[in-house]
Every structure is written in C-alpha cells, then in structure tokens.
Amino acid sequence: MKIISVVGARPQFVKLSPVSRALAGRAEHIVVHTGQHYDDLMSDVFFRDLGMPEPDVNLAIGSGAHGAQTGAMLAALEPVFEQHRPDWVLVYGDTNSTLAASVAAVKLHLPLAHLEAGLRSFNRAMPEEHNRVLTDHAADLCLAPTAVAMGHLAHEGLADRSVLVGDVMTDVLYAVRDRVLAAPPALPWGDDRSVIATIHRAENTDDPQRLRAVIESLADVDRPVRLLAHPRLRAAAERAGITLEQGAVTVHDPLPYPELIAAVLQGSGVVTDSGGLQKEAYLLRRMCTTVRPETEWVETVDSGWNVLVGNALGELAVAVTRAPAPEPTDQPYGDGHAAERVADVLLTGPHPVR
Ligand code: UD1
Numbered sequence: 319m320k321i322i323s324v325v326g327a328r329p330q331f332v333k334l335s336p337v338s339r340a341l342a343g344r345a346e347h348i349v350v351h352t353g354q355h356y357d358d359l360m361s362d363v364f365f366r367d368l369g370m371p372e373p374d375v376n377l378a379i380g381s382g383a384h385g386a387q388t389g390a391m392l393a394a395l396e397p398v399f400e401q402h403r404p405d406w407v408l409v410y411g412d413t414n415s416t417l418a419a420s421v422a423a424v425k426l427h428l429p430l431a432h433l434e435a436g437l438r439s440f441n442r443a444m445p446e447e448h449n450r451v452l453t454d455h456a457a458d459l460c461l462a463p464t465a466v467a468m469g470h471l472a473h474e475g476l477a478d479r480s481v482l483v484g485d486v487m488t489d490v491l492y493a494v495r496d497r498v499l500a501a502p503p504a505l506p507w508g509d510d511r512s513v514i515a516t517i518h519r520a521e522n523t524d525d526p527q528r529l530r531a532v533i534e535s536l537a538d539v540d541r542p543v544r545l546l547a548h549p550r551l552r553a554a555a556e557r558a559g560i561t562l563e564q565g566a567v568t569v570h571d572p573l574p575y576p577e578l579i580a581a582v583l584q585g586s587g588v589v590t591d592s593g594g595l596q597k598e599a600y601l602l603r604r605m606c607t608t609v610r611p612e613t614e615w616v617e618t619v620d621s622g623w624n625v626l627v628g629n630a631l632g633e634l635a636v637a638v639t640r641a642p643a644p645e646p647t648d649q650p651y652g653d654g655h656a657a658e659r660v661a662d663v664l665l666t667g668p669h670p671v672r
Pocket residue numbers: 327328329354355356357360361381382412413414415445446518519520548549550553
C-alpha cells in the first residue's frame with residue numbers, strides 16, 4: 319500500500335513523527351512538505367529532533383496571502399499525486415497545507431484521510447476553522463482524536479466515515495517527555511520557574527490594538543514570562559511599533575520540540591493561543607491560560623487545567639497564578655498509541671465507501 323502524507327507547518331511535523339514510525343515497514347510512505355514553514359527553527363529542526371528522514375518532496379511554496387499560498391500548493395501537489403497515485407492521501411490538522419492537499423486529492427479521485435478530524439472552534443473568523451470543516455467534508459476517512467470530535471463529526475452527518483483513534487500528539491509528547499526527564503536539555507534562560515508564552519494567531523497578532531493589549535497583559539505577570547516568538551509575531555510587532563520585551567516579558571526564538579517540552583515541565587505555567595500547547599500543558603500537568611475566546615480542546619477547560627481569557631485580558635495576570643486543578647481521572651487524548659491505530663485503520667480498514 320502507498321500512502322502520501324502532506325505536511326507544511328510546525329505542528330504537522332510533530333504529528334507526522336509517530337505516524338511515520340507506525341507506518342515504517344508496513345506501507346510505502348511518501349512525505350511531501352509544502353514548504354509553508356521554511357525557517358530552520360520552524361521546520362528542519364523538527365525532522366532532526368524527532369528522528370524523521372528528510373521529506374521525499376519539498377514544494378518550497380513559502381509564505382503568502384491565504385488564497386495565493388493555498389492555490390500554489392494545490393497546483394504543485396497535483397503532479398506529485400498524479401505521479402504516485404497513492405492508495406491514501408493523509409492530511410493533518412487544519413492549516414492551508416491541509417486544505418490544499420485535500421482539494422488536490424479529491425480532484426484526482428484519490429482516497430483522502432484526515433488526521434485530527436472533527437475539532438471545532440465554531441469560530442468562522444479563524445482560517446483553521448474553514449480548513450478543518452472543508453477537509454472533514456472532503457475526506458473519505460475522518461480520524462478523530464477525541465470523543466468530542468467524534469460527536470461533531472456525527473452531528474455533521476459524517477459518523478459512517480469516522481473512527482476514534484486518539485491524539486497522535488500525545489504519542490510524541492509522552493515519548494519526548496520521558497527522554498527529557500532522563501536527560502534535561504539546557505534552556506536559554508537557565509533554570510528559573512518561568513511562564514512559557516506563545517502568541518501567533520492572526521486574531522491576536524494582526525490587529526495592533528489587540529496585540530498591544532496582549533503584550534501589556536503578559537508584561538503585568540508577577541514572574542518571568544518567556545515569550546517564544548513566532549516570526550509572524552515579530553513581524554506584526556515591528557510593523558505596529560510594539561516592543562515585545564516589556565515588564566515581565568523576555569523574547570526568545572521558537573524552541574525545538576524537546577526543549578519546548580523541557581521548558582513547560584520546568585516552568586510554572588503556560589500562556590498561549592496555540593492549540594497543541596494547551597494540550598501539552600494539560601498532559602504535563604501545568605496550568606494553561608489561553609488567549610482566545612474558545613478552544614477546540616475543550617477537555618483541558620472542563621478539567622480545570624485551562625482557562626480562556628479571550629477578551630478579558632485584564633484577568634490574565636491573575637489567571638496565571640492560580641493553583642493546580644485536581645488530577646484528571648480520565649485520558650481524553652488517548653493512551654499514547656494513537657498512531658498505531660491510524661496505521662491499522664489505513665492498512666486494514668474500515669475502508670470508506672465511495
Ligand atoms: C500556520 C497555520 C496555523 C498553525 C501555525 C503553526 C494556517 C492558516 N495557519 O500559521 O494554524 O497554528 O502555522 O505555527 O495555515 N514565517 C516565517 N518563516 C516560516 C513560516 C512563517 O517567517 O518558516 C512568517 C511569514 O512572515 C509568514 C507568517 O510567518 O507570512 C505566517 O506564516 P503562515 O504559514 O502563513 O501561517 P502561520 O501563522 O505560521
């Protein structure tokens with residue numbers, strides 16, 4: 319069996335790593351990188367640190383407006399898919415790379431599987447929400463990370479093509495956590511118990527007034543805040559004349575994955591607008607404060623480990639200091655073996671009906 323995985327952005331490289339491992343020796347697995355992320359710290363470092371070979375194909379599309387970027391990927395993917403005619407095109411998450419590969423696959427009548435299907439923010443202003451809804455409805459097989467995601471898929475009439483596999487990011491996280499605990503990597507700021515912060519979503523970066531308010535709320539925190547600055551954040555701050563480094567905040571480059579996990583483990587909490595990091599904080603049992611009005615990972619909030627501040631930025635500094643929530647009694651993100659289930663489903667069924 320031949321499977322093409324299409325990835326392009328940082329969180330997709332993390333998701334690819336356990337899936338690649340689970341498919342090794344069981345299928346011919348071709349990895350296509352769209353080039354949506356291209357900086358060493360946003361791309362190559364993940365392949366190196368997570369023990370993955372270089373992608374088989376790199377389309378080197380780079381940055382651009384949503385339509386131009388997605389369209390360029392779509393056009394570049396078509397000949398690759400035509401050449402290989404895979405049994406499955408496997409797409410991950412909710413980025414423009416995900417949507418481009420989904421449309422390319424559907425146009426060529428190639429079976430499409432969507433990993434991390436069924437997540438919903440119900441916020442149509444987010445580019446990720448369009449990407450994931452359109453991809454789920456294009457897919458022949460929806461591989462869902464949680465029971466809540468399965469519920470959304472059923473509600474949208476997609477139950478007969480959906481399978482609950484668990485969350486593959488949990489697989490990677492547990493493996494890397496154990497490695498990091500055994501041999502902790504050095505962090506750029508030594509060993510203080512900082513708050514780890516990431517802000518990169520368009521909703522927070524692209525409106526200067528909003529960005530200023532977010533940075534000011536981080537500056538007010540009563541302990542060091544290590545802001546791991548995505549290139550989009552740096553560029554937006556520079557454009558708007560906003561100084562990121564103020565009050566409690568010091569600015570650092572994005573961290574490679576093992577260092578990020580070490581930083582969260584060592585830190586006293588997380589402030590983020592990333593999806594993955596909310597879940598990582600929960601799984602590492604660090605309190606998370608999310609700078610968004612809603613989340614797709616609702617289990618983190620229901621369990622008390624994550625608080626959404628949304629527009630109530632004045633509450634951020636206090637939210638960061640709250641005490642840990644009670645130990646969860648369930649495993650909403652699976653047991654760390656989701657990727658093996660993904661491989662089983664792709665290789666042996668249940669197969670979609672066209
Ligand atoms: C993308 C995803 C988002 C995901 C995030 C992970 C979409 C719509 N969004 O957002 O869901 O959470 O990746 O990081 O696909 N840039 C660089 N170097 C890079 C990559 C980006 O400098 O290697 C800069 C460019 O100025 C670019 C900007 O960051 O225009 C935004 O990059 P883009 O890929 O469009 O979206 P992200 O914000 O990274």
